[in-house]
Amino acid sequence: MSAVSSSELVHRYGGNLPRYTSYPTAASFSEAVGPAQAEEWLRALPAEKPVSLYFHVPFCDELCRFCGCNTSVMRHEDGRMAYGDLLREELRRVVALVGTQRPVQHLQFGGGTPSTLPAAALRHIIRSVRSMFQIQPQAELAMELDPRHVPEGYPALLGELGFTRISLGVQDLDERVQDACGRHQSFEQTEACISAVRNAGVSGVNIDLIYGLPYQTEDSIAETARKIASLRPDRLAVFGYAHVPWKQKRQRLIPEDSLPQPAERLAQRARMDAVLRAEGYSPVGLDHYALPQDALVKAADSGVLRRNFQGYTTDSSDVLLGMGASAISMLPDGYTQNITAVAPYARAMADNQCLPVARGVARTEDDRLRGRLIERLMCDMGVDLAQMEAQLDVFEPELAALQPLADDGLIVINGPHIRVTEKGRPFLRNVAAVFDTHRKSLSEPTAGATLQPRFSGAI
Ligand SMILES: C[S@@+](CC[C@H](N)C(=O)[O-])C[C@H]1O[C@@H](n2cnc3c(N)ncnc32)[C@H](O)[C@@H]1O
Structure with missing residues (x-):
């Protein structure tokens, strides 16, 4: 094995890759899948099959410059109430296809900032x-x-409605970084929010941090991680900042020269990792940390951790029904995604009785096999190809393509067994990408097309 330097690793593996929260990934979605196909797939769901529910609320109280999500500010409460009505109407249409009384083990509101839904709208939903x-x-x-924007009475409302977990954006506590990101959030605001929800009986707390933001340094990031760990969230997500100004115009306000270079990003990630481990957190998959007694760590240890559009989860359901603008649904036959922007989503809901589906992708048998394999890799940091319900020789090209990663110490290949090393953890997506047969066709540019990466860098 060669002792390859971290800048060489970044050079070799820092390309643009999907996050593998699904397979095929969203980059393969097309308009070939629309409302009629989605309805057929929903009708075909086996009776009694448990489902998970996701409600997407794309509104925020203010917009942060770094944010890669599709969000807008909806000042008028009437507009936010009306959006809540659309979520319920879409749910009604979906239930008309899948039937009532299916068991639900996981329900999530994501965004944006779903607490922009007025209390009455959340109660109705x-x-x-x-x-x-x-x-x-x-x-x-x-x-x-x-x-920064927890409406008065919302923590108590979440407790009363039976919520069990909240997920908070923090990103970074350093003032210069916050200035550049246009997100001013004191440590005390975060602390107060956590106390309020815990006092209301909502015990699960996740916190999101980001490395690779403007002006971040290894030291500043270590300081943020230490302070946030003192609040003892049970889970943390540590994302690499995805700078996609060609897609997200507001990121153009972030000066390019303030951004840490890839080798520095890798060092920041390593420093964050060291601090969180020293604070008693266990790493989970690519980018999560959790307290050792947390269900996420237990699921990882017992090989039942899952990965879906919400990231790492203990949710064992194969069906996720997504409601709202841009929401994605995961069905046994394929993935579907709703119309992205709010106004056309609302128009589609008003104009007809169909589902507001804009795109998606059907899954072939090969997609299902590779999807399971990629999910195990992303969750277990390894996979046994002999257990993958396929002849081993199917994966001969992949085993050959993985050899350079083994030579660089990112993985160990032992017969059909592939294990990702700690050195390889930041490059987990690169290992998964070797099994992604859709990538090749997607990365071949059409003549005359402007070449812009679809994904952010892997580090
Ligand atoms: C949908 S956002 C919701 C955050 C929540 N509304 C808040 O303001 O605290 C979820 C998370 O996505 C992550 N995120 C958003 N934009 C990102 C980017 N460009 N790169 C990496 N992570 C990003 C942030 O960590 C953020 O907390």
Whole structure:
């Protein structure tokens, strides 16, 4: 094995890659899948099959410059109430196809900032969900919150409605970094938000941090990680900043020369990792950390961790029904995604009785096989190809393509068994990408097309 330097590793493996929260990935979605196909797939769901529910709320109280999500500010409460009505109407249409009283173990509100939904709208939605599904006694009900904008009474409302987990954006505590990101959030705001939800009986707390942001240094990032760890969230996500100004115009306000270079990003990631481990957190997959007694760590240890559009999860359901603008659904036959922007989503809902589906992709048998393999790799940091319900020789080209990664110490190949090393953890997506047969066709540019990466750098 060669002792390859970190800048060489970044050079070799720092290309643009998907996050593998699905396979095929969203880059393969096309308009070939629309409402009729989605309805057929939903009707075909086996009776009694448990489902998970996702509600997407694309509104925020203010927009952060670094944010890669599709968000807007909806000042008028009437507009946010009306959006809540659309979520319920879409749920009603979906239930008309899949039937009522299916068991639900996981329900999530993501965004944007879903607490922009007025309290009355959230109550209506939860009431509808409880009347149409069987929410299991130990179900996880989760919501993303912005600690700077927690509406008065919202923590108590979440407790009253049975929410069990919140997910908070923090990103970084350093003032210069916050200035450049246009997100000013004090440590005290985050602390107050956590206390308020914990006092309301919502015990699960996730925090999002980001490395690779403007002006971040290894030291500043270590300081943020230490302070945030003192709040003892049970889970943390540590994302690499995805700078995609060709797609997200607001990121153009971030000066390019303030961004850490790839080798520095790798060092920041390593420093964050060292601090969180020293604070008692266990790493989970590519970018998560959790307290050792947390269900995410237990799932990882016992080989049942899952990965879906929400990232790493203990959710074992193969079906995720997504409601709202841009929401993605995962079905046994394929993935579907709703119309992205709010106004056309609302128009489509008003104009006809169809589902507001804009695109998607059907899954072939080969996609399912590779999807399972990639999910195990991303969750278990390894995979046994002999257990993959396929003749081993199917993967001969991949085993050959993996050899350079083994030579660089990122993986160990032992017969059909591939294990990702700690050195390889930041490059987990590169290992998964070797098994992604859709990537090749996607990365071949059409003549005359402007070449822009679809994904952000892997580091
Ligand atoms: C959908 S956002 C919701 C955050 C929540 N509304 C808040 O303001 O606290 C979820 C997370 O995505 C991550 N995120 C957003 N833009 C990102 C980017 N460009 N690169 C990496 N992570 C990003 C952030 O960590 C963020 O907390």
